[in-house]
Amino acid sequence: MLVIAWGLAAGFFLAAIAAVWVAGRARRGHERLRGEIVRLEEELDRILKGLILAEEAATRILAPGQLSGTVEKIAKEAVELFEVEGVCVLVKPPDGQDEPTGLCWGRVPEGMGDVERPIDPNPGDGFGSILSLPIRLHDSWLGEFRLAEAMDRPLSIREVHVARLLAQLIAIAAQYRIQRKLLERAEEDKSRFILATTHDLRAPVSTIQQLSQVMRDGYAGELSEKGRELAAKIGDRAEQLLALLSDMLDLAREGQGTGRMRDPEPVSLSEVFDAQAEAARAGCEARGITLSVARPDSPLIRLAARGDLENIIGNLFSNAVKYTPRGGKIDASLEDAPGGVVFRVRDSGIGIPKEALPRLFTEYFRASNAKEMARHGTGLGLALVQKLVRKYGGRIRVDSTEGRGSVFEVFLPPT
Template sequence: MQARDAGQEHNTRLRWMVQLRWLAVAGIIGLGLYADRVLDFTIPVRWLVVLAVVVAGYNLVFRLLLRTDVLLGARQATLLAHAQIAADLVALTVLVHLTGGIENPFAAYYVFHMIIASIVMPRRAALAYATFACLLFGTVIALESQDLIHHVHLPLIAPPGLYRSHLIWPLFAVWASVLYGAIYLAGSVSARLRQRERELAQLTAELSEVAQGRQETLERLQDAQKLQLRYMRKVSHELRSPLAAAVTLIKVATDALGDKTPDKLQHMFQRAIARLNQGLDMVRDLLALSQSREAPLAEEVTTVDVAQLLEMVVDMEMERAQQKEINLLTDIARGLPPVEGQQEALAAALANLVSNAIRYSPTGSDVRIQASSAGQQVVIAITDHGQGIAEEDLPHIFDEFYRTSEAKQVAVEGTGLGLSIVKSVVDTHGGRIEVDSKPGRGSTFTIYLPTAPA
């Protein structure tokens, strides 16, 4: 992939050179005619046109070699770059010779070729081209100074005898220093750019490797989590099955015996059932607790409508409330923002709080369920007018297996895991839970849940 990108980058640069060359062809003809017709220089326009045609010709060849749908190999691309620059230097030298040699200000155009060479080639190759250009230009001005080849004079730009004087060599030296200077500067800049590109490419590759590694780890973790969940469900099933079977057997047996069972025996059967139920509740709560501590699996997370959730919870607890003639009062703000999470875990947690409130409230009292939003949070408060929680118990009520002595009096059965599960569910949803309680006056449990990202 990377090699391919580099190759494409190469091709783009080579095509860019071809496009520039069309401009050069137009420039040769345009400026030649302008110099000849308007500026009245005596320029061999015919040869200039021949030169333009030659340049256009080899440019066409390059253009065909660089068709967009063909990707050149690195070797081919390098060769093509060399061929283009070498041909251009020769063409430029011919052009300069035809238009005044040392007198022609366009001799400065060699600098452009040096810059291009510095961009597309390593520094050593660019330096070789500078030397090649010096050789070409030097040969031309040397041959012209000896009248071995024709010299085109540009009146007013240079004195008539300049091209034959010893001054051409200091001028040549200045010109050559410009070329080498340009190579040095452009080469430094593009070398640094190339270095950055390489670093960037490497960094990108490393990053994607890291990202992939993390993705794989995440997937493995999720798989492990699913496996564990399945295992826990199975263990829970295996533990509950015998207990549930025993309860059913005892119930059916006592029902079959009916009134013939002595009261004392009947009581013992009831105790047996109660104890077995305790075991069943314990297994259920331990499973719920261990599940609530895991980060929820991605596929189980949905956007949860809090109002709907609370409606469901009220439905779930209505029967229990009616048995104690407790009014479940709801006060749910309109247009509550949704939260994100596992709907069933949240419902179970809220139901747990509501059922606690019902259980520890006096008959005929109110249990209030309020929901509102504050900033980026949804606030759910459940208030009862029960016996409240003693101050020394408050720091421990979310601890596993902790039950206050008042709670034990009200309900003998109970695993002491309910509030631990609630807190754990709230925690894994990025929220928090607070409790405010006054002994004898009641308690308020408040849950803060972050709203779902928009």
């Protein structure tokens, strides 16, 4: 009996030891895992900080005018980020100068003074390892990212990887910025060119229009019937050109940011709506289109350039008239909705092909069926309308079925 009791006691004792041992192993494993997670989190944090740094560095590459402040910040942050002794960010200005400019920051290695000050980590300055990574974009060299470590501590593989990633990110961010800048410059050039050209073209075309009208009306002597017809055609074509020039001019002005927003005044949307509806009515009557309009009694005042609102509302009215066949129907309304005003034009016209919808607001784009219906459109009206609506913080929406009609809806928030 005693033997059995001893046996049991010994068994329990061994089992307890084993349990403690297993638990200890599990705890150690758990701790190791937790340590690994912490390290991974730190790594991730480092990469995220690297991303932010890369963005800043890219800004520096493209704005060499104000170099010292931000580069100093980048270099200082990189020292923290990599826990190294010195960091150097050298960037080549994008304007063709070959000499890179930059700034380095770090702690002077031990034995060479202990003051924290800008340094230039070069071999021979007392550093143990120096990692120099090019910031490259395609084949061009944009700059250099340099890490320097003290004599007694080599750079770790991880630090090298993160630094390489950072140098790549800087290059990508720089590429993005360079391309955006080029695009902006191209847009500006285009607007400037269009402004200058259209401005110079307007006067002679206007005179052509005027001379042809004088001829047609017989002020230069009686013309034959054919002569009158030809003079009228010259006049129509000149007028068509003038419309194109005026659209191009409006659009180029918006593109240059010299639109008429400079002189905003309180304008009644209701008044503009009435005037544009009246202008559309003449076109509707000529083509047997039924036009119905509805608006609230309030004047719906907006602080805006009158010309802008006339352009928005007028363009949508004239499109509806242009693309609605004889005998069709146009409903236009102005609504005082919560949060803003909604201007809506619904027509029973030719509609917009599905594939044309994504490009509808693109300059010079005209849908195939629009070209068939009205030969002389400029393809600029809707591009201008969208630009103007956005300028006032509004939105434009279109809903259309080819062959059935279209609804254009403009939402304008209060000023």
